[in-house]
Amino acid sequence: MPEWVHIIIRTLISFCAMFVFARLIGKRQLSQITFFEYIVGIAIGDMAAIIPDELDAPLYHGLLPMAVYTALPIALSWVALKSKSARDFLEGHARVLIRDGKILEDNLKKERMSTDELLEHLRSKNVFKVADVEFALMESNGTVNVLVKSEQQPLTPKRMGLQVPPEVEPQAVIMDGQIMDEALATIGFNRAWLKTELEKQGVAVENVFLAQVDATGQLYIDVYEDKLKIPEPQILPLTNITLKKVQADLESFALATADVQAKRMYTEAAERIQQVIDKVGPYLTR
Template sequence: MTELGTVLIRGIVGFILLFILARIMGKKHMTDMTFYEYIVGIAIGSIAAELTFGTEVRMSNFILGMILWAIFPLIVSKIELKSFRFRVLTEGHPTVLIENGKILEKNFKKEDLTIDELMIHLRQKDAFKISEVESAVMEKNGQISIMKKSDSQPLTTKDMGMTVELEHQPRLVIVDGNVMEKSLNEYGYTKEWLKGEIMKQGAKDFSEVFLAQIDSMGNVYLDLYNDNLKMPQIKQKLLVAANIKQLQANLMNFSLQTENEDAKEMYQTHAKKMDTLIDEMTVYLKE
């Protein structure tokens, strides 16, 4: 048998043996990886280390070995997609640790898990009392998922029979003093409206803003380059200017939304007047 053939056989045998050992170790020793991802990581790391120091072994053997260990998880993944039984063999089953509020001691022994380790996982899920837990399951990757009892779950607006507007993903609208106009327009706002909002929070211009984020409700979070500019320190004149700027933005929005030409012209005319007013006020705002 050729040397490369020997490497091929050894690679296959090594993969199978490491897989069996990883399965014996149990899920608690895993991270967020599946079993074969775990053992492949170990194997490739070992081969890379040997490649550095094992000068007596041919480079071609190292290359073949690393290729084999890179291909193995791809083959396993393809087979898992086709076969549920094989997926169970490679990944195992989730293990129920707590059911109907009762601890299942046999499953603790099966997963070689202690109560102290369980408590660590529960505290990470904000469950400090076992009495709060209705169900706890050790997943295939070793993580523990829990479901709290109904009387221990946070009260939601649905529980109270309240209807709230759904929120969507917030958007960054200013980064390093630059306005992200595309994000702003997607939420239906203008630069004039945004300037009015930042002026309310102490900024006179976009260049003074390090970061601004807007949510789907129109609330603006602002971080200024000068963190000493706080809301209570803003002059009254600055607030008035901000309100005028926002009113101007609203008028421009109204003009875009209406199909009545007379109303459109009226909105635009008053918006221009307010723009002129703000320009005239600029000198006094700096005092």
């Protein structure tokens, strides 16, 4: 067998072995890796690179150390799952760096982090004042998570006491000019409805790169021609405005009439319209 063929075969075997061993270690090797897992990954990669070069050595001389390096983090992960103390020893634990706007200098020194590094971590979380921080913790994987004080947190519908409809995944009903019938059926529409909506905006199906329908039934279109401007759907905002106008008109009628029975009728109707606005308003103003 020619030497170059031998090298290619050993390279393919080492690549496949590295792939299998990396999969056995788990997805944490790709995302939230610990320092130990990082070192193991480098070691396995180095061993895989040596296998094609050592043509005189048996193949298992390279595969066996790779298998051992793979088995070690798997075994240690199993031990960490079973014991909190072992988990703290192997993976470390979170450490508070800021509490109630006050930097804990001793903990900062234990993590060997400078003030500049701490401020850099805060800025990466869009926090520029230490006084705005309720808690800042360094996790075992080295990331810093920040909880800002309540008065500095973004205003949400929950904080305002408003009820909003749950988010529902938009469905892509057209991709690359092709209608996706399954997605249409999922949201309860058909091709006739879709073509009607496209006609309203003056767009042909074959010119659509992507079209999505949200939970409210609104169609959003992206066409192949980037310079072509597609008007934003205004049906729901107009519906909301119309409801408010009707409710305001009924209140005006109630104030303008001297008839007690008519005044009561207009007032009750205005209240019913307001109830409708309260219920459907979140859907119409999204």
